[in-house]
Amino acid sequence: MRIDILTLFPEMFEGPFANSIIKRAVDRNLVSIYVNNFRNYTHDRHKIVDDCPYGGGAGMVLKPEPIFEAVEDLAGKPYVKNPKKPVILLSPQGRIFDQKIARQLSSCESLILICGHYEGFDERICQHLATDEISIGDYVLSGGEPAAIVMVDAIVRLIPGAIDELSAADDSFSRGLLEYPQYTRPAEYRNLSVPDILLSGNHSEIEKWRRAQALKRTLERRPDLLQTAMLTKEEEKMLSKLLAEESE
Numbered sequence: 001m002r003i004d005i006l007t008l009f010p011e012m013f014e015g016p017f018a019n020s021i022i023k024r025a026v027d028r029n030l031v032s033i034y035v036n037n038f039r040n041y042t043h044d045r046h047k048i049v050d051d052c053p054y055g056g057g058a059g060m061v062l063k064p065e066p067i068f069e070a071v072e073d074l075a076g077k078p079y080v081k082n083p084k085k086p087v088i089l090l091s092p093q094g095r096i097f098d099q100k101i102a103r104q105l106s107s108c109e110s111l112i113l114i115c116g117h118y119e120g121f122d123e124r125i126c127q128h129l130a131t132d133e134i135s136i137g138d139y140v141l142s143g144g145e146p147a148a149i150v151m152v153d154a155i156v157r158l159i160p161g162a163i164d165e166l167s168a169a170d171d172s173f174s175r176g177l178l179e180y181p182q183y184t185r186p187a188e189y190r191n192l193s194v195p196d197i198l199l200s201g202n203h204s205e206i207e208k209w210r211r212a213q214a215l216k217r218t219l220e221r222r223p224d225l226l227q228t229a230m231l232t233k234e235e236e237k238m239l240s241k242l243l244a245e246e247s248e
């Protein structure tokens, strides 16, 4: 997979991409990540990327020319939108990023992420260049860079070989549920003990406990997820029991 990021602040990616799982995936050639400064696609002496909004108002708007030219350079000219090769604008107005989108994007051949700044993008970029607009939540960041870092992290860890696939399978959201509680040594710490079942060595009972805990936790913290979660028959039974207990 190839990921290109278009940004005015390439230095912001240095730390996050030089560590941990992203670095390992790059070192293993599972993904190549290129951070491109779209200021390099300007043609004037001052390398201007923004201008005042038509109609007046506060702030500056990102001009279309450098971003169009940068995307054409990376995706080919004439540029034709291709949902299989997404060109994504980071925007608080986009659809909300989640594990499902991360999974879909992790199977793409290539991906271009465009980070906005100031007041955001000239609307022609949104309409004629982007295949999608994605937000990482209902709040406004100063720029798209932290959002792109979040997306790249979530996407790269889903590329086969990036992490232990068994551990990813149990991660929160992968089946629509939150993950069960985890414990590690010591078994007793300041009078706080690990649940006996986890020390029992009985793998099928441990598995059952974990599934029940994942359901319980999801019901308590994110009941909205249960509407679309993929539950087995046994999990449905466990959930009915939990709901019955809750209404007692």
Ligand SMILES: C[S@@+](CC[C@H](N)C(=O)[O-])C[C@H]1O[C@@H](n2cnc3c(N)ncnc32)[C@H](O)[C@@H]1O
Pocket (backbone or CB within 6 Å): 089, 090, 091, 092, 093, 114, 115, 116, 117, 118, 119, 120, 121, 134, 135, 136, 137, 138, 139, 140, 141, 142, 143, 144, 145, 147
């Ligand atoms: C200050 S914001 C612009 C907000 C814009 N004026 C609006 O109200 O929709 C500057 C840039 O930060 C990025 N950004 C801000 N919030 C974001 C979010 N929640 N998710 C993704 N990107 C975001 C976008 O790239 C945006 O163009």
